[in-house]
Amino acid sequence: MYELKVISQFAAAHQLREFVGKCEALHGHNWKVEVHVTGNRLGKDGLLIDFALIKKQTEQALEEMDHKFLNDLEAFKDLNPSSENIAGYIFKSLGKELNNENVRVSRVTAWESDNACATYSEP
């Protein structure tokens, strides 16, 4: 199996609901997002999928969150904008764009600091 990884960034503010701790107050993060794409078969060009396409779709998914207050977004109206839910949200929106018979988004990791991240994947 081949696995590709693309790394992107976005900056946003959030405020966790029903949570007691530092993230209860309004604050921001510079999130680093890792997108993993896997597949078994390469095209004639020796590529699983063009990195530029993964990058473009990822940038599009992050665009709606970049420099926003995440709690205000439709996606996080009823869902806490935690790194876990951000990873899950990106995973689902990217899957719709990139998954096909050869390729699937296998894992999305959202780093909210240099040493803390959440990963979402589906079996």
Ligand SMILES: [Zn+2]
């Ligand atoms: Zn936070």
